[in-house]
Amino acid sequence: MNLLLAGWMLLAGVAATELPVGTELQYSGSLTQQSKNAAGEGKTFTITALALPAEAGPAHLVWVLEERGAGGWAWPERFGDLTGADSSKAQPIRLLHTHDGLPHPVGVRSPVFEFLDKLAPDASWSDGRLEYRVARKRKVKDRDCWQVDVASNLGRAQTLVVDAASGIVVSADQRVFMGRGDEFLLKMELQSQKILPAAETAKAQSAYASLQQLQASLNRTGEQKVVELTSPQLKTSREYVSKLEPQAEATMWSKLSDTIERDLQQQERRLEGAAGLARKFVGQPAPKAVFKLADGATIPASDLQDKVVVLHFWEYRNENLMEPYGQVGYLDFLNNKRKKLGVKVIGVNVDPRLADRSNSATAIRSMKKLMDFMNLAFDVAIDDGTILGQFGDPRTLGSPLPLWVVIGHDGKVSHYHIGYYAITPDEGLKQLDEAVIAALRKQREEK
Numbered sequence: 001m002n003l004l005l006a007g008w009m010l011l012a013g014v015a016a017t018e019l020p021v022g023t024e025l026q027y028s029g030s031l032t033q034q035s036k037n038a039a040g041e042g043k044t045f046t047i048t049a050l051a052l053p054a055e056a057g058p059a060h061l062v063w064v065l066e067e068r069g070a071g072g073w074a075w076p077e078r079f080g081d082l083t084g085a086d087s088s089k090a091q092p093i094r095l096l097h098t099h100d101g102l103p104h105p106v107g108v109r110s111p112v113f114e115f116l117d118k119l120a121p122d123a124s125w126s127d128g129r130l131e132y133r134v135a136r137k138r139k140v141k142d143r144d145c146w147q148v149d150v151a152s153n154l155g156r157a158q159t160l161v162v163d164a165a166s167g168i169v170v171s172a173d174q175r176v177f178m179g180r181g182d183e184f185l186l187k188m189e190l191q192s193q194k195i196l197p198a199a200e201t202a203k204a205q206s207a208y209a210s211l212q213q214l215q216a217s218l219n220r221t222g223e224q225k226v227v228e229l230t231s232p233q234l235k236t237s238r239e240y241v242s243k244l245e246p247q248a249e250a251t252m253w254s255k256l257s258d259t260i261e262r263d264l265q266q267q268e269r270r271l272e273g274a275a276g277l278a279r280k281f282v283g284q285p286a287p288k289a290v291f292k293l294a295d296g297a298t299i300p301a302s303d304l305q306d307k308v309v310v311l312h313f314w315e316y317r318n319e320n321l322m323e324p325y326g327q328v329g330y331l332d333f334l335n336n337k338r339k340k341l342g343v344k345v346i347g348v349n350v351d352p353r354l355a356d357r358s359n360s361a362t363a364i365r366s367m368k369k370l371m372d373f374m375n376l377a378f379d380v381a382i383d384d385g386t387i388l389g390q391f392g393d394p395r396t397l398g399s400p401l402p403l404w405v406v407i408g409h410d411g412k413v414s415h416y417h418i419g420y421y422a423i424t425p426d427e428g429l430k431q432l433d434e435a436v437i438a439a440l441r442k443q444r445e446e447k
Contacts, residue, residue: 018167019051021059022201024252025111025168029188031069031097031176043069043097047188048252049082049111050196052205061112062208063093064256071098074227075259076215079208082110095186096225099178101320103225106186109172113160116167119146129153140170168193200251207247207257214240214260225322226400228419229267237264266398273397278416280392286407287390291346291381294364299346299379306409307344308439310334310432313388314402316349316380318369326402327420328374330428334436335378341440342409347380348387350401355384394418406435409443 032042051059080091093108124133135147150158174186248257291299314326335345353363406415415435
């Protein structure tokens with residue numbers, strides 16, 4: 001088990017909260033590496049939580065997160081409901097910290113302690129792999145509190161200071177591990193607690209309802225690290241944001257609303273640029289390119305003659321891997337299914353290290369490890385960025401790879417797609433496969 005889960009296991013969401021409706025809690029916090037050589041690596045964050053009325057029963061506790069420092073979630077993952085309609089739909093608070101080039105989700109303690117009824121002098125109990133012990137009473141800013149020490153099999157994992165009357169977490173210190181066992185200290189402290197007037201609570205609730213609808217419309221898993229909207233998603237998002245902006249004004253959601261608006265403007269520019277590239281290339285002869293393999297050989301022109309060619313430009317490397325791995329697994333499936341029909345799939349590994357003789361061997365080893373790991377059956381050519389530039393580098397528009405290009409038997413570009421395809425596991429790369437089939441059909445008709 002990844003050592004980071006030692007922090008994640010402490011997340012315990014709450015089924016509901018007994019806090020009065022309108023209770024707003026504001027926290028500030030930090031995440032700092034505990035190493036002499038860490039050079040102060042870390043981040044700061046703020047969390048605002050609000051108790052909103054539920055249709056029945058106790059209030060729900062919703063939250064919004066702001067992060068400053070290395071890494072951070074995209075806006076759809078920066079808010080949620082700690083309680084949810086049921087425990088399976090709860091959205092725990094998490095940071096996203098970049099350490100050693102990789103993003104690490106870091107669980108943050110719920111603002112409401114889930115075992116309020118167990119707090120008593122010298123009390124102790126177990127929950128899963130965690131051991132809880134009430135250490136002592138404490139007075140914090142005129143609050144009567146309990147200090148609770150939480151231990152895992154790695155030792156003391158968390159020290160909590162909990163308001164004895166309400167169960168509100170006043171402060172929390174938590175050990176978190178990332179990468180190769182690198183230890184971090186996560187600290188958060190309650191800065192303010194107040195009850196909002198009914199009108200302000202109602203306004204915040206309306207804004208959150210719009211945010212929920214927007215979040216649901218994007219159909220995200222909660223694990224994506226970036227936002228790349230399709231044109232239909234952008235249109236739908238615009239409709240929700242037009243409602244959200246006046247609702248969010250002067251509420252805990254106002255900064256998030258501004259962030260979403262800025263991102264939508266950037267998404268519009270990205271999609272306009274991507275559409276321009278597609279218009280430029282589709283229907284035109286494909287740029288002449290020589291595809292060189294890692295062993296120094298080139299893909300013979302005869303291998304491409306009278307073939308439907310699929311190019312997949314991506315960073316083929318085994319370090320800093322994140323799902324969905326460029327969707328190469330689905331591409332390999334398509335290759336195996338269509339190659340007998342005259343389809344040639346070529347992966348193009350775009351890596352600037354290939355332009356530097358001293359680093360090119362490292363880049364090629366990394367590519368080969370990925371190919372072995374994914375057991376890829378199609379050829380992967382190497383490119384320092386030159387070939388990608390011939391086909392239009394979407395990164396200049398703020399759009400990350402992959403880039404997919406289908407070239408018909410006549411040598412003309414018939415399909416051009418930037419970014420990931422929307423997929424379902426049983427259909428795979430349906431949109432790409434349809435483009436390939438259309439190119440094959442055209443080839444048969446013209447014979």
